[in-house]
Amino acid sequence: MRSRPPAAAFPAAPASSPPKGQSERLLPLIVLAVTVALLAACSREAAPDEAARPVLVAHPTASTHTATAFAGEVRAREESLLSFRVAGKVVERKVDVGEHVRTGQVLAVLDPGDLEAQARAAQAQLIAAQAELASARADQARFDKLAKDQLVSRSTLDAQNAAAEAAQGQVNAARANLEVARNQAAYSQLRAPRDGVIATRNAESGQVVAAGQTVFSLAADGVREIAFALPEGMIAAIKPGQPVLVEAWSQPGKRWAGRIREISPAADPASRTYAARVSVDAPAGAIELGQSARVYLAGNGNGALSVPLAALQRAGDRSAVFVIDAKTSTAKLVPIQTGPFGEDRVPVKSGLSPDAWVVAAGGHLLREGQKVTPVDRDNRPVKPN
Known part of the structure; x- marks a missing residue:
């Protein structure tokens, strides 16, 4: 019977290892596990402080409610339409729009030829009337003396007295006509009625103007106001004396207190709005003529x-x-x-x-x-x- 060789004589069986394909499938899982571990380690570190924005x-x-804000324009409280009192041809215009003028300053001149001729004619009529009066007074004195001597009748003396009174009336009338003619000659010069700024010009040199035809408009110095239009639907809620706030377009954020000074009793036939004026408590020079402004109803925001x-x-x-x-x-x-x-x-x-x-x-x-x-x-x- 053959004996079995000792176990040491036989080599040990090699350990089993995964197939090649299986190891390739495990490699991504290992990488993923390592990545998760690294992210977990980073999350444990303190996050940096965020910069202030x-x-x-x-x-x-x-x-201020915009439903109660109205667009307006800075205007002078006193605005005058200037015109000649007599008709004529403009021969000289001395000022232009925007110029500041003083009281009595000549703004424009008409051709004075005809007016001066009328003044000379009135002067001549006065001289003739005065001569007639002197003759009538002399005749009256003579007839009075004759009447005392009863050389003329009483009726003749009364007639001479009446003639003297008529001559006096002619002198008075001629003197009045001379004053009118001189005034009209002076009216050939258009003068500023007060200190102010020329706002508009409606005539030029060489133009023939009628009496009363507007030549300039003058915005007088002094109080400035805001002119604006009220819609028909709000006229019942707004009354004169109501407080408002005014803000100039050129100075946003700066507002001045004011009050509604007047409201037109009739609507404009074209726009169906009511013209209104606001007096504003702004410092001198804070707002200028022609600037745009807004008017806010004070207190409407509760x-x-x-x-x-x-x-x-x-x-x-x-x-x-x-x-x-x-x-x-x-x-x-x-x-x-x-x-x-x-x-x-x-x-x-x-x-x-x-x-x-x-x-x-x-x-x-x-x-x-x-x-x-x-x-x-x-x-x-x-x-x-």
Whole structure:
């Protein structure tokens, strides 16, 4: 019987290894596991602080409803249409539109030839009438002496007295005619009735004008007013003496108090609007003739504040604005109650204090609690109180 060789004489069987295809399938899984491990390790590290975002901020302002804003024009309270009292040909125009004139300054001149000739004729008539009066007075004295000696009848003396009185009347009439002729000769010069500015010019040299035809319009120095038109639908709600605010187009943001001084009782037949005037308490030189201005009905916003339309955000189903938290310099979304939207602003009825710093633009790029750096419109840093 053949004996079995010892176990050491036989080589050990090699360990089993995965097939080549299976190892290639496992390699992506290993790489993925390593990547997830690395990302998990990175997430455990502290995230860097986010840089503060610069934002434009502004305080809320007094609300003015655009439905009660009217476009107007700066005018003088006293505006005069200047014209010659007599007809004639304009031979000289001494001023132009926009010039400042003084009281009594000559503005234009008519051809004085005919008027001076009329004055000379009136002078001659007065001289003739005075001669007739002197003759009648001499005859009256002689007849009076003859009547005392009873050399002429009483009726003849009365007739001579009547002739003397008639001669006196002729002298008076001739003197009056001479004064009228001299006045008309003086009317050939158009003079400024008061200090002011020439607003319009309607005649030129060489033009023949009628008596009373407008040659210039003069805006007198002194009080300036805002002329505007009221729509027919609002005439019942606006009365003279009502307070308003006035803002010049050239000076946005600057408003002066004023009052409605007068409202026309009749509507313009073409536009169906009522002409109105506002007296404004603006400093001297703050507003100039012809400038455009807006008239706001004061108090119509019921004391509400207003913010720019660009500041509005949404907080659920409500309107909101971002307000700067002074302690943390972060943006806080504050719900507000708004009124009717205007052209560029919206009134805020509640939810906002007058001293709040509101993000006026770029709020759609912010989130609640985000760090911000508030700046004003001149890009200067603002420190909320």
